[in-house]
Amino acid sequence: MREPPYQIVLKPYGAALLELARRRPEIMCLGADLTRQTETDLFRDEIPDRFINVGVAEANMIGIASGLARAGHVVFVNTFGVFCTRRCFDQIAISVAYPAVNVKIVGFMPGLSSPGGPSHQAIEDVALMRALPNMTVVEPADAVETQQVVAAVANHPGPVYLRLKRGEIPKILDDDYRLDLRKAQRLTGSEACDVCIIASGMMLPAALAAARTLTENGVSASVINVSVIKPLDAATILNAARHCCIVVTAENHTVIGGLGSAVAEAMAEAGIATPLKRVGIADVFAESGSREYLFYRYGLGTQNIIGAAWRGLAINRTEPPAPVIESAPGTYAPV
Protein backbone atom coordinates (compact mmCIF):
# COMPACT_ATOMS: atom_id res chain seq x y z
CA MET A 1 0.00 0.00 0.00
CA ARG A 2 1.10 3.54 -0.71
CA GLU A 3 1.59 6.36 1.78
CA PRO A 4 -0.33 9.63 1.85
CA PRO A 5 -0.48 12.15 0.33
CA TYR A 6 -1.54 9.94 -2.52
CA GLN A 7 -0.66 10.46 -6.13
CA ILE A 8 -3.70 11.39 -8.25
CA VAL A 9 -4.89 9.64 -11.39
CA LEU A 10 -7.16 11.57 -13.75
CA LYS A 11 -10.37 9.99 -15.05
CA PRO A 12 -9.50 6.32 -14.38
CA TYR A 13 -13.13 5.26 -14.91
CA GLY A 14 -13.50 7.01 -18.27
CA ALA A 15 -10.23 5.54 -19.52
CA ALA A 16 -11.12 2.02 -18.36
CA LEU A 17 -14.59 2.15 -19.89
CA LEU A 18 -13.17 3.25 -23.23
CA GLU A 19 -10.50 0.57 -23.14
CA LEU A 20 -13.10 -2.13 -22.46
CA ALA A 21 -15.53 -0.83 -25.08
CA ARG A 22 -12.85 -1.02 -27.77
CA ARG A 23 -12.83 -4.81 -27.27
CA ARG A 24 -16.50 -5.29 -26.43
CA PRO A 25 -18.87 -4.05 -29.16
CA GLU A 26 -21.97 -4.74 -27.05
CA ILE A 27 -21.04 -2.02 -24.57
CA MET A 28 -23.11 1.15 -24.80
CA CYS A 29 -22.52 4.40 -22.94
CA LEU A 30 -25.47 6.62 -21.96
CA GLY A 31 -25.36 10.01 -20.29
CA ALA A 32 -27.63 12.84 -19.23
CA ASP A 33 -25.96 16.15 -20.07
CA LEU A 34 -22.90 15.56 -17.87
CA THR A 35 -20.48 14.06 -20.35
CA ARG A 36 -17.17 15.56 -19.26
CA GLN A 37 -18.25 15.45 -15.62
CA THR A 38 -18.74 11.67 -15.85
CA GLU A 39 -15.45 11.14 -17.73
CA THR A 40 -17.38 9.80 -20.73
CA ASP A 41 -16.07 12.49 -23.09
CA LEU A 42 -13.28 9.97 -23.74
CA PHE A 43 -15.86 7.40 -24.93
CA ARG A 44 -17.90 9.97 -26.88
CA ASP A 45 -14.90 11.25 -28.78
CA GLU A 46 -13.63 7.82 -29.85
CA ILE A 47 -16.80 5.71 -30.17
CA PRO A 48 -19.58 8.20 -30.93
CA ASP A 49 -21.84 5.51 -32.43
CA ARG A 50 -22.21 3.79 -29.07
CA PHE A 51 -22.49 6.97 -27.01
CA ILE A 52 -25.92 8.50 -26.42
CA ASN A 53 -26.58 11.77 -24.64
CA VAL A 54 -30.25 11.61 -23.70
CA GLY A 55 -30.26 15.14 -22.27
CA VAL A 56 -31.51 16.11 -18.82
CA ALA A 57 -33.94 13.18 -18.67
CA GLU A 58 -32.76 10.49 -16.26
CA ALA A 59 -36.00 8.51 -16.01
CA ASN A 60 -36.10 8.20 -19.78
CA MET A 61 -32.43 7.24 -19.81
CA ILE A 62 -33.07 4.31 -17.45
CA GLY A 63 -35.91 3.06 -19.63
CA ILE A 64 -33.81 3.35 -22.80
CA ALA A 65 -30.98 1.49 -21.06
CA SER A 66 -33.39 -1.28 -20.10
CA GLY A 67 -34.56 -1.68 -23.70
CA LEU A 68 -31.01 -1.70 -25.03
CA ALA A 69 -30.00 -4.29 -22.43
CA ARG A 70 -32.97 -6.52 -23.24
CA ALA A 71 -31.81 -6.36 -26.87
CA GLY A 72 -28.39 -7.67 -25.88
CA HIS A 73 -26.28 -4.65 -25.02
CA VAL A 74 -24.31 -4.08 -21.84
CA VAL A 75 -25.31 -0.55 -20.94
CA PHE A 76 -23.35 1.87 -18.77
CA VAL A 77 -25.56 4.72 -17.58
CA ASN A 78 -23.63 7.73 -16.33
CA THR A 79 -24.65 10.77 -14.32
CA PHE A 80 -24.34 12.17 -10.80
CA GLY A 81 -25.35 9.70 -8.06
CA VAL A 82 -28.34 11.76 -6.95
CA PHE A 83 -29.81 11.88 -10.42
CA CYS A 84 -29.42 8.17 -11.26
CA THR A 85 -30.84 6.86 -7.98
CA ARG A 86 -33.33 9.06 -6.14
CA ARG A 87 -34.54 10.84 -9.27
CA CYS A 88 -35.57 7.67 -11.13
CA PHE A 89 -35.96 5.05 -8.44
CA ASP A 90 -39.19 3.54 -9.74
CA GLN A 91 -37.79 3.29 -13.25
CA ILE A 92 -34.72 1.48 -11.88
CA ALA A 93 -36.87 -0.88 -9.80
CA ILE A 94 -39.27 -1.82 -12.58
CA SER A 95 -37.12 -1.53 -15.70
CA VAL A 96 -33.69 -2.58 -14.41
CA ALA A 97 -33.68 -4.39 -11.07
CA TYR A 98 -36.83 -6.51 -11.47
CA PRO A 99 -35.94 -7.85 -14.96
CA ALA A 100 -32.30 -8.09 -13.81
CA VAL A 101 -31.02 -6.64 -17.07
CA ASN A 102 -27.41 -5.79 -17.87
CA VAL A 103 -27.53 -2.13 -16.92
CA LYS A 104 -24.63 -0.68 -14.97
CA ILE A 105 -25.72 2.52 -13.25
CA VAL A 106 -22.70 4.71 -12.58
CA GLY A 107 -23.32 7.45 -10.03
CA PHE A 108 -20.66 10.14 -9.54
CA MET A 109 -19.98 12.56 -6.67
CA PRO A 110 -20.81 10.32 -3.71
CA GLY A 111 -21.89 11.71 -0.38
CA LEU A 112 -20.28 15.02 0.55
CA SER A 113 -17.71 15.04 -2.24
CA SER A 114 -19.99 17.44 -4.12
CA PRO A 115 -19.93 21.13 -3.18
CA GLY A 116 -23.42 21.56 -4.63
CA GLY A 117 -25.56 21.11 -1.54
CA PRO A 118 -28.29 18.55 -0.83
CA SER A 119 -29.59 18.45 -4.41
CA HIS A 120 -26.20 17.28 -5.63
CA GLN A 121 -25.00 15.20 -2.67
CA ALA A 122 -25.82 11.49 -2.93
CA ILE A 123 -26.02 10.63 0.76
CA GLU A 124 -28.55 7.78 0.54
CA ASP A 125 -27.85 6.27 -2.88
CA VAL A 126 -26.30 3.12 -1.41
CA ALA A 127 -29.32 2.61 0.84
CA LEU A 128 -31.70 3.00 -2.12
CA MET A 129 -29.80 0.67 -4.43
CA ARG A 130 -29.08 -1.87 -1.70
CA ALA A 131 -32.81 -2.21 -1.04
CA LEU A 132 -33.52 -3.35 -4.60
CA PRO A 133 -33.56 -7.11 -5.27
CA ASN A 134 -31.04 -8.24 -7.93
CA MET A 135 -28.94 -5.08 -7.52
CA THR A 136 -25.21 -5.30 -6.80
CA VAL A 137 -23.68 -2.23 -5.15
CA VAL A 138 -20.00 -1.50 -5.75
CA GLU A 139 -17.87 1.37 -4.45
CA PRO A 140 -14.18 1.40 -5.35
CA ALA A 141 -11.87 3.23 -3.00
CA ASP A 142 -9.08 4.34 -5.30
CA ALA A 143 -7.78 4.51 -8.86
CA VAL A 144 -6.37 0.97 -8.82
CA GLU A 145 -9.76 -0.47 -7.94
CA THR A 146 -11.54 1.85 -10.35
CA GLN A 147 -9.34 0.74 -13.22
CA GLN A 148 -10.32 -2.88 -12.53
CA VAL A 149 -13.94 -2.37 -11.58
CA VAL A 150 -15.23 -1.51 -15.05
CA ALA A 151 -14.42 -4.91 -16.56
CA ALA A 152 -15.55 -6.63 -13.35
CA VAL A 153 -19.03 -5.12 -13.42
CA ALA A 154 -19.31 -5.60 -17.19
CA ASN A 155 -18.59 -9.30 -16.67
CA HIS A 156 -21.02 -9.54 -13.78
CA PRO A 157 -24.43 -10.50 -15.17
CA GLY A 158 -27.29 -8.23 -14.15
CA PRO A 159 -27.74 -4.75 -12.71
CA VAL A 160 -24.98 -2.97 -10.83
CA TYR A 161 -24.82 0.37 -9.05
CA LEU A 162 -21.27 1.68 -9.29
CA ARG A 163 -20.56 4.59 -6.94
CA LEU A 164 -17.62 6.71 -8.07
CA LYS A 165 -15.72 9.78 -7.00
CA ARG A 166 -15.16 11.87 -10.08
CA GLY A 167 -12.10 13.34 -11.73
CA GLU A 168 -8.99 13.29 -9.53
CA ILE A 169 -8.75 9.86 -7.94
CA PRO A 170 -6.06 8.92 -5.40
CA LYS A 171 -3.90 5.87 -5.93
CA ILE A 172 -3.81 4.07 -2.58
CA LEU A 173 -3.49 0.37 -3.33
CA ASP A 174 -0.49 -1.35 -4.89
CA ASP A 175 -0.46 -2.13 -8.58
CA ASP A 176 -0.64 -5.87 -7.86
CA TYR A 177 -3.86 -5.44 -5.89
CA ARG A 178 -6.67 -7.52 -7.39
CA LEU A 179 -10.29 -6.47 -6.99
CA ASP A 180 -12.62 -9.40 -6.29
CA LEU A 181 -16.36 -8.66 -6.35
CA ARG A 182 -16.93 -11.52 -3.90
CA LYS A 183 -14.39 -10.35 -1.32
CA ALA A 184 -13.86 -7.60 1.19
CA GLN A 185 -10.11 -7.32 1.81
CA ARG A 186 -8.16 -6.61 4.96
CA LEU A 187 -5.53 -4.08 3.93
CA THR A 188 -3.70 -3.51 7.18
CA GLY A 189 -3.48 -4.91 10.71
CA SER A 190 -4.02 -8.46 11.86
CA GLU A 191 -7.15 -10.49 12.36
CA ALA A 192 -6.91 -10.29 16.15
CA CYS A 193 -6.84 -6.61 17.11
CA ASP A 194 -8.49 -3.99 19.31
CA VAL A 195 -10.31 -2.10 16.57
CA CYS A 196 -11.48 -3.29 13.18
CA ILE A 197 -12.28 -0.38 10.86
CA ILE A 198 -14.55 -1.35 7.99
CA ALA A 199 -14.52 1.32 5.30
CA SER A 200 -15.77 1.93 1.80
CA GLY A 201 -14.99 4.39 -0.97
CA MET A 202 -13.69 7.80 -0.05
CA MET A 203 -13.43 6.86 3.63
CA LEU A 204 -10.59 4.41 3.02
CA PRO A 205 -7.78 7.03 3.27
CA ALA A 206 -9.20 8.31 6.57
CA ALA A 207 -9.60 4.73 7.84
CA LEU A 208 -5.95 3.95 7.07
CA ALA A 209 -4.76 7.17 8.71
CA ALA A 210 -6.90 6.47 11.78
CA ALA A 211 -5.59 2.90 12.04
CA ARG A 212 -2.02 4.14 11.97
CA THR A 213 -2.67 6.75 14.67
CA LEU A 214 -4.47 4.24 16.87
CA THR A 215 -1.72 1.66 16.49
CA GLU A 216 0.96 4.26 17.29
CA ASN A 217 -0.99 5.01 20.46
CA GLY A 218 -1.14 1.44 21.68
CA VAL A 219 -4.48 0.42 20.18
CA SER A 220 -4.06 -2.23 17.52
CA ALA A 221 -6.23 -1.61 14.49
CA SER A 222 -7.06 -3.30 11.21
CA VAL A 223 -8.75 -1.91 8.11
CA ILE A 224 -11.09 -3.84 5.85
CA ASN A 225 -11.97 -2.27 2.50
CA VAL A 226 -15.49 -3.16 1.37
CA SER A 227 -15.61 -2.59 -2.38
CA VAL A 228 -18.89 -4.48 -2.75
CA ILE A 229 -21.50 -3.35 -0.25
CA LYS A 230 -24.11 -5.71 -1.68
CA PRO A 231 -23.81 -8.64 -1.60
CA LEU A 232 -21.70 -8.08 1.50
CA ASP A 233 -18.81 -10.47 2.08
CA ALA A 234 -20.27 -11.41 5.45
CA ALA A 235 -17.73 -14.18 6.09
CA THR A 236 -14.80 -11.75 6.10
CA ILE A 237 -16.71 -9.16 8.14
CA LEU A 238 -17.94 -11.64 10.74
CA ASN A 239 -14.56 -13.28 11.13
CA ALA A 240 -13.03 -9.87 11.81
CA ALA A 241 -15.83 -8.91 14.19
CA ARG A 242 -15.26 -12.08 16.21
CA HIS A 243 -11.58 -11.29 16.71
CA CYS A 244 -11.67 -7.62 17.73
CA CYS A 245 -12.95 -5.57 20.67
CA ILE A 246 -14.87 -3.02 18.62
CA VAL A 247 -15.97 -2.60 15.01
CA VAL A 248 -16.05 0.90 13.48
CA THR A 249 -17.66 1.37 10.07
CA ALA A 250 -16.78 4.41 7.97
CA GLU A 251 -18.86 5.56 5.01
CA ASN A 252 -19.37 8.78 3.03
CA HIS A 253 -23.13 8.21 3.26
CA THR A 254 -25.94 8.45 5.78
CA VAL A 255 -25.51 5.91 8.55
CA ILE A 256 -28.96 4.60 7.68
CA GLY A 257 -29.03 1.86 5.08
CA GLY A 258 -25.46 1.84 3.83
CA LEU A 259 -22.27 0.04 4.80
CA GLY A 260 -22.78 0.49 8.55
CA SER A 261 -26.27 -0.93 8.34
CA ALA A 262 -25.11 -3.85 6.21
CA VAL A 263 -22.39 -4.71 8.74
CA ALA A 264 -24.81 -4.30 11.66
CA GLU A 265 -27.34 -6.61 10.02
CA ALA A 266 -24.72 -9.27 9.36
CA MET A 267 -23.34 -9.10 12.90
CA ALA A 268 -26.77 -9.15 14.54
CA GLU A 269 -27.99 -12.07 12.45
CA ALA A 270 -24.85 -14.00 13.37
CA GLY A 271 -25.29 -13.20 17.07
CA ILE A 272 -21.99 -11.36 17.38
CA ALA A 273 -22.08 -8.96 20.30
CA THR A 274 -18.90 -7.03 19.51
CA PRO A 275 -19.69 -3.30 19.94
CA LEU A 276 -20.24 -1.41 16.66
CA LYS A 277 -19.88 2.30 15.96
CA ARG A 278 -20.93 3.81 12.64
CA VAL A 279 -19.06 6.84 11.30
CA GLY A 280 -21.09 8.52 8.57
CA ILE A 281 -23.58 11.29 7.95
CA ALA A 282 -25.87 11.48 10.97
CA ASP A 283 -29.28 11.40 9.26
CA VAL A 284 -29.13 15.04 8.12
CA PHE A 285 -29.05 16.87 4.81
CA ALA A 286 -25.81 18.81 4.50
CA GLU A 287 -25.06 22.09 2.71
CA SER A 288 -22.77 23.53 0.06
CA GLY A 289 -19.05 23.66 0.67
CA SER A 290 -15.63 22.25 -0.02
CA ARG A 291 -14.86 18.59 0.68
CA GLU A 292 -12.60 19.56 3.58
CA TYR A 293 -15.24 21.80 5.17
CA LEU A 294 -18.06 19.30 4.71
CA PHE A 295 -16.08 16.27 5.92
CA TYR A 296 -15.10 18.14 9.08
CA ARG A 297 -18.56 19.57 9.68
CA TYR A 298 -20.47 16.36 9.08
CA GLY A 299 -18.13 14.00 10.91
CA LEU A 300 -16.38 12.18 8.07
CA GLY A 301 -12.81 12.92 9.11
CA THR A 302 -9.96 10.76 10.35
CA GLN A 303 -10.54 12.22 13.81
CA ASN A 304 -14.12 10.95 13.81
CA ILE A 305 -12.92 7.39 13.24
CA ILE A 306 -10.26 7.68 15.92
CA GLY A 307 -12.80 9.16 18.30
CA ALA A 308 -15.39 6.46 17.67
CA ALA A 309 -12.83 3.76 18.45
CA TRP A 310 -11.37 5.59 21.44
CA ARG A 311 -14.71 6.27 23.07
CA GLY A 312 -16.01 2.82 22.17
CA LEU A 313 -13.06 1.21 23.95
CA ALA A 314 -13.51 3.61 26.91
CA ILE A 315 -9.77 4.32 26.98
CA ASN A 316 -8.90 6.47 29.95
CA ARG A 317 -6.42 8.71 28.10
CA THR A 318 -6.81 11.74 25.85
CA GLU A 319 -7.83 10.86 22.35
CA PRO A 320 -4.83 11.16 20.00
CA PRO A 321 -5.07 13.76 17.26
CA ALA A 322 -5.42 12.75 13.62
CA PRO A 323 -2.27 13.28 11.58
CA VAL A 324 -2.11 16.44 9.52
CA ILE A 325 -1.25 15.30 6.01
CA GLU A 326 -0.18 18.11 3.73
CA SER A 327 -1.53 17.73 0.22
CA ALA A 328 0.60 19.22 -2.53
CA PRO A 329 -0.98 20.00 -5.91
CA GLY A 330 -1.59 16.75 -7.78
CA THR A 331 -1.93 14.72 -4.61
CA TYR A 332 -4.76 13.71 -2.31
CA ALA A 333 -4.94 13.57 1.46
CA PRO A 334 -7.74 12.47 3.78
CA VAL A 335 -9.56 15.02 5.91
Added chain:
Amino acid sequence: MVGHSAMVATAPTDAIGLRQLAARIRLNATRMVAIQRLGYLCQAMSSAEIFAVLFGGGVMRAGYDRFILSPGHYTICVYAAAAETGLIETAELASYGKDGSELEAIGTERTPVVDLVNGSLGQGLSGAVGFALAARLASEARDTFAFLSDGELEEGQVWEAAMFAGHYHLDRLTVVVDANNSQVDGPVTSVTSIEPLADKWQAFGWRVIELDGHDVDALLAAFKSRSDGAKPLAVIARTKITGGLRSIPPSTDTHFVKLDKALETAIVSELEAALA
Protein backbone atom coordinates in the same frame (compact mmCIF):
# COMPACT_ATOMS: atom_id res chain seq x y z
CA MET B 1 -39.11 27.07 1.93
CA VAL B 2 -42.34 28.09 3.61
CA GLY B 3 -43.73 31.58 3.82
CA HIS B 4 -40.62 33.38 2.74
CA SER B 5 -42.16 35.98 0.46
CA ALA B 6 -39.85 38.63 1.82
CA MET B 7 -40.11 40.34 -1.53
CA VAL B 8 -39.88 44.08 -1.04
CA ALA B 9 -39.67 45.24 -4.59
CA THR B 10 -38.41 48.74 -5.11
CA ALA B 11 -40.59 51.26 -6.93
CA PRO B 12 -41.18 50.53 -10.61
CA THR B 13 -38.52 52.14 -12.65
CA ASP B 14 -38.29 53.16 -16.30
CA ALA B 15 -36.68 51.25 -19.14
CA ILE B 16 -33.37 53.09 -18.74
CA GLY B 17 -33.34 52.26 -15.03
CA LEU B 18 -34.14 48.62 -15.74
CA ARG B 19 -31.35 48.35 -18.29
CA GLN B 20 -28.94 49.82 -15.75
CA LEU B 21 -30.24 47.41 -13.14
CA ALA B 22 -29.53 44.54 -15.54
CA ALA B 23 -25.97 45.80 -15.99
CA ARG B 24 -25.51 46.00 -12.22
CA ILE B 25 -26.85 42.44 -11.85
CA ARG B 26 -24.20 41.33 -14.35
CA LEU B 27 -21.51 43.27 -12.51
CA ASN B 28 -22.49 41.78 -9.16
CA ALA B 29 -22.47 38.30 -10.67
CA THR B 30 -19.03 38.86 -12.19
CA ARG B 31 -17.62 39.93 -8.82
CA MET B 32 -19.26 36.96 -7.08
CA VAL B 33 -17.87 34.41 -9.54
CA ALA B 34 -14.47 36.12 -9.25
CA ILE B 35 -14.33 34.98 -5.60
CA GLN B 36 -13.72 31.34 -6.62
CA ARG B 37 -12.80 32.14 -10.27
CA LEU B 38 -15.31 29.46 -11.33
CA GLY B 39 -19.05 29.59 -11.49
CA TYR B 40 -22.45 30.20 -13.00
CA LEU B 41 -21.66 33.54 -14.59
CA CYS B 42 -23.27 33.25 -18.00
CA GLN B 43 -26.62 32.34 -16.44
CA ALA B 44 -26.62 35.89 -15.06
CA MET B 45 -25.53 37.27 -18.40
CA SER B 46 -28.46 35.70 -20.25
CA SER B 47 -31.12 36.40 -17.63
CA ALA B 48 -30.11 39.82 -16.22
CA GLU B 49 -32.97 41.70 -17.89
CA ILE B 50 -35.51 39.06 -16.78
CA PHE B 51 -34.40 39.43 -13.15
CA ALA B 52 -34.19 43.22 -13.47
CA VAL B 53 -37.80 43.41 -14.62
CA LEU B 54 -39.12 40.81 -12.14
CA PHE B 55 -37.36 42.37 -9.14
CA GLY B 56 -37.13 46.01 -10.13
CA GLY B 57 -40.02 46.52 -12.52
CA GLY B 58 -42.86 46.43 -10.02
CA VAL B 59 -43.98 43.09 -11.41
CA MET B 60 -44.04 41.19 -8.12
CA ARG B 61 -45.96 42.67 -5.21
CA ALA B 62 -44.03 42.95 -1.97
CA GLY B 63 -44.53 40.09 0.46
CA TYR B 64 -47.49 38.81 -1.52
CA ASP B 65 -46.67 37.34 -4.90
CA ARG B 66 -44.61 34.16 -5.13
CA PHE B 67 -41.28 33.65 -6.85
CA ILE B 68 -40.08 30.17 -7.72
CA LEU B 69 -36.59 29.60 -9.05
CA SER B 70 -36.55 26.20 -10.70
CA PRO B 71 -32.89 25.87 -11.78
CA GLY B 72 -31.03 26.25 -8.50
CA HIS B 73 -27.74 27.26 -10.10
CA TYR B 74 -29.39 30.58 -11.07
CA THR B 75 -29.35 31.69 -7.42
CA ILE B 76 -26.49 34.00 -8.36
CA CYS B 77 -29.01 36.08 -10.33
CA VAL B 78 -31.37 36.25 -7.36
CA TYR B 79 -28.59 37.42 -5.03
CA ALA B 80 -27.32 39.94 -7.58
CA ALA B 81 -30.80 41.38 -8.13
CA ALA B 82 -31.79 41.20 -4.45
CA ALA B 83 -28.75 43.22 -3.40
CA GLU B 84 -29.66 45.94 -5.89
CA THR B 85 -33.28 46.11 -4.74
CA GLY B 86 -32.64 46.09 -1.01
CA LEU B 87 -33.74 42.53 -0.25
CA ILE B 88 -30.31 41.49 1.01
CA GLU B 89 -27.24 43.44 2.04
CA THR B 90 -24.78 44.14 -0.76
CA ALA B 91 -21.93 43.15 1.57
CA GLU B 92 -23.39 39.64 1.75
CA LEU B 93 -22.50 39.05 -1.89
CA ALA B 94 -18.85 38.69 -0.88
CA SER B 95 -19.70 35.41 0.87
CA TYR B 96 -21.12 33.82 -2.30
CA GLY B 97 -20.14 30.14 -2.58
CA LYS B 98 -17.86 30.21 0.47
CA ASP B 99 -17.88 27.46 3.10
CA GLY B 100 -20.69 28.18 5.56
CA SER B 101 -22.30 30.93 3.50
CA GLU B 102 -26.07 31.10 3.09
CA LEU B 103 -25.53 32.38 -0.44
CA GLU B 104 -24.90 28.95 -1.91
CA ALA B 105 -24.02 28.51 -5.57
CA ILE B 106 -26.86 26.03 -6.01
CA GLY B 107 -30.04 26.93 -4.16
CA THR B 108 -31.12 25.05 -1.03
CA GLU B 109 -33.78 25.38 1.65
CA ARG B 110 -31.58 28.11 3.21
CA THR B 111 -31.68 30.31 0.14
CA PRO B 112 -33.07 33.77 0.94
CA VAL B 113 -35.58 35.83 -1.06
CA VAL B 114 -37.19 33.04 -3.10
CA ASP B 115 -40.30 31.12 -2.08
CA LEU B 116 -38.95 27.92 -3.60
CA VAL B 117 -35.76 26.83 -5.31
CA ASN B 118 -34.77 23.38 -6.57
CA GLY B 119 -31.20 22.38 -7.18
CA SER B 120 -32.45 19.35 -9.07
CA LEU B 121 -33.73 20.44 -12.46
CA GLY B 122 -37.29 20.25 -13.70
CA GLN B 123 -39.07 20.33 -10.35
CA GLY B 124 -39.81 24.04 -9.91
CA LEU B 125 -42.91 24.31 -12.03
CA SER B 126 -44.68 21.62 -10.01
CA GLY B 127 -43.98 23.59 -6.85
CA ALA B 128 -45.21 26.76 -8.53
CA VAL B 129 -48.42 24.97 -9.46
CA GLY B 130 -48.80 24.11 -5.77
CA PHE B 131 -48.39 27.77 -4.77
CA ALA B 132 -50.88 28.86 -7.46
CA LEU B 133 -53.38 26.24 -6.33
CA ALA B 134 -52.96 27.32 -2.70
CA ALA B 135 -53.68 30.93 -3.64
CA ARG B 136 -56.79 29.86 -5.52
CA LEU B 137 -57.98 27.70 -2.62
CA ALA B 138 -57.53 30.66 -0.27
CA SER B 139 -59.33 32.99 -2.72
CA GLU B 140 -56.22 35.15 -2.82
CA ALA B 141 -55.24 37.19 -5.88
CA ARG B 142 -51.57 36.27 -5.52
CA ASP B 143 -49.56 35.86 -8.67
CA THR B 144 -46.98 33.08 -8.93
CA PHE B 145 -43.91 33.57 -11.07
CA ALA B 146 -41.74 30.60 -11.97
CA PHE B 147 -38.34 31.04 -13.60
CA LEU B 148 -37.26 28.07 -15.73
CA SER B 149 -34.27 27.44 -17.97
CA ASP B 150 -34.58 25.90 -21.41
CA GLY B 151 -32.25 22.96 -20.73
CA GLU B 152 -34.42 21.71 -17.88
CA LEU B 153 -37.40 21.48 -20.22
CA GLU B 154 -35.85 18.13 -21.17
CA GLU B 155 -37.12 16.76 -17.83
CA GLY B 156 -40.52 15.13 -18.29
CA GLN B 157 -41.82 16.51 -14.99
CA VAL B 158 -41.96 20.02 -16.46
CA TRP B 159 -44.56 18.85 -18.94
CA GLU B 160 -46.55 16.99 -16.31
CA ALA B 161 -46.79 20.29 -14.44
CA ALA B 162 -47.55 22.24 -17.61
CA MET B 163 -50.39 19.85 -18.48
CA PHE B 164 -51.81 20.20 -14.98
CA ALA B 165 -51.64 24.01 -15.00
CA GLY B 166 -53.38 24.15 -18.37
CA HIS B 167 -56.08 21.74 -17.27
CA TYR B 168 -56.75 23.68 -14.08
CA HIS B 169 -56.66 27.07 -15.85
CA LEU B 170 -54.13 28.50 -13.38
CA ASP B 171 -54.35 32.00 -14.81
CA ARG B 172 -52.34 33.59 -12.00
CA LEU B 173 -49.32 31.46 -12.85
CA THR B 174 -46.58 32.87 -15.06
CA VAL B 175 -43.58 30.94 -16.31
CA VAL B 176 -40.57 32.69 -17.80
CA VAL B 177 -38.15 30.49 -19.68
CA ASP B 178 -34.61 31.75 -20.12
CA ALA B 179 -34.17 30.33 -23.62
CA ASN B 180 -30.41 30.86 -23.86
CA ASN B 181 -29.73 27.64 -25.78
CA SER B 182 -27.17 26.52 -23.21
CA GLN B 183 -26.82 23.40 -21.09
CA VAL B 184 -23.86 21.58 -19.54
CA ASP B 185 -22.86 19.66 -22.67
CA GLY B 186 -23.21 22.66 -24.99
CA PRO B 187 -25.98 24.29 -27.00
CA VAL B 188 -29.40 22.76 -26.25
CA THR B 189 -29.85 22.26 -29.99
CA SER B 190 -26.75 20.03 -30.04
CA VAL B 191 -28.24 17.72 -27.39
CA THR B 192 -31.89 17.44 -28.32
CA SER B 193 -34.82 19.22 -29.97
CA ILE B 194 -36.95 21.15 -27.53
CA GLU B 195 -38.44 23.41 -30.22
CA PRO B 196 -40.96 24.60 -31.15
CA LEU B 197 -41.31 25.88 -27.60
CA ALA B 198 -44.20 28.29 -28.13
CA ASP B 199 -46.27 25.61 -29.87
CA LYS B 200 -45.55 23.14 -27.09
CA TRP B 201 -46.75 25.45 -24.29
CA GLN B 202 -49.77 26.46 -26.37
CA ALA B 203 -50.65 22.82 -26.93
CA PHE B 204 -50.61 22.30 -23.15
CA GLY B 205 -53.20 25.06 -22.70
CA TRP B 206 -51.00 28.05 -22.03
CA ARG B 207 -51.03 31.60 -23.33
CA VAL B 208 -47.60 32.23 -24.83
CA ILE B 209 -45.60 35.40 -25.37
CA GLU B 210 -42.30 34.93 -27.17
CA LEU B 211 -39.93 37.86 -26.95
CA ASP B 212 -36.36 39.14 -26.91
CA GLY B 213 -35.29 38.37 -23.36
CA HIS B 214 -32.94 41.37 -23.31
CA ASP B 215 -35.81 43.80 -24.16
CA VAL B 216 -36.95 45.21 -20.81
CA ASP B 217 -40.01 46.93 -22.34
CA ALA B 218 -41.23 43.70 -23.90
CA LEU B 219 -40.61 41.76 -20.67
CA LEU B 220 -42.44 44.36 -18.58
CA ALA B 221 -45.42 44.38 -20.94
CA ALA B 222 -45.56 40.60 -20.99
CA PHE B 223 -45.43 40.17 -17.20
CA LYS B 224 -48.12 42.81 -16.71
CA SER B 225 -50.40 41.49 -19.44
CA ARG B 226 -53.60 39.89 -18.24
CA SER B 227 -55.03 36.58 -19.32
CA ASP B 228 -57.70 36.74 -21.97
CA GLY B 229 -59.09 33.30 -21.33
CA ALA B 230 -58.20 31.79 -17.97
CA LYS B 231 -54.86 30.38 -19.05
CA PRO B 232 -51.45 30.34 -17.40
CA LEU B 233 -48.83 32.45 -19.15
CA ALA B 234 -45.54 31.21 -20.59
CA VAL B 235 -43.03 33.89 -21.52
CA ILE B 236 -40.40 32.45 -23.84
CA ALA B 237 -37.48 34.84 -23.39
CA ARG B 238 -34.98 34.39 -26.20
CA THR B 239 -31.60 35.35 -24.81
CA LYS B 240 -27.92 35.24 -25.61
CA ILE B 241 -25.89 33.18 -23.15
CA THR B 242 -23.21 35.89 -23.18
CA GLY B 243 -25.80 38.62 -22.67
CA GLY B 244 -24.34 40.12 -25.83
CA LEU B 245 -21.08 40.97 -24.09
CA ARG B 246 -18.20 41.12 -26.56
CA SER B 247 -15.69 40.48 -23.78
CA ILE B 248 -16.87 36.87 -23.33
CA PRO B 249 -15.04 34.81 -25.95
CA PRO B 250 -16.97 32.22 -28.00
CA SER B 251 -14.75 29.40 -26.65
CA THR B 252 -16.03 29.94 -23.08
CA ASP B 253 -17.65 27.01 -21.26
CA THR B 254 -20.80 29.02 -20.66
CA HIS B 255 -22.41 26.62 -18.18
CA PHE B 256 -19.56 26.98 -15.69
CA VAL B 257 -17.24 29.83 -16.49
CA LYS B 258 -13.55 29.87 -15.66
CA LEU B 259 -13.10 33.52 -14.80
CA ASP B 260 -9.46 34.50 -14.70
CA LYS B 261 -8.38 38.01 -13.76
CA ALA B 262 -8.05 39.12 -17.39
CA LEU B 263 -11.55 37.99 -18.32
CA GLU B 264 -12.97 39.52 -15.15
CA THR B 265 -11.34 42.86 -15.97
CA ALA B 266 -12.60 42.76 -19.54
CA ILE B 267 -16.17 42.01 -18.49
CA VAL B 268 -16.19 44.60 -15.71
CA SER B 269 -14.80 47.24 -18.09
CA GLU B 270 -17.45 46.51 -20.70
CA LEU B 271 -20.27 46.62 -18.14
CA GLU B 272 -18.99 49.80 -16.47
CA ALA B 273 -18.74 51.47 -19.86
CA ALA B 274 -22.38 50.55 -20.50
CA LEU B 275 -23.36 52.07 -17.17
CA ALA B 276 -21.40 55.28 -17.66
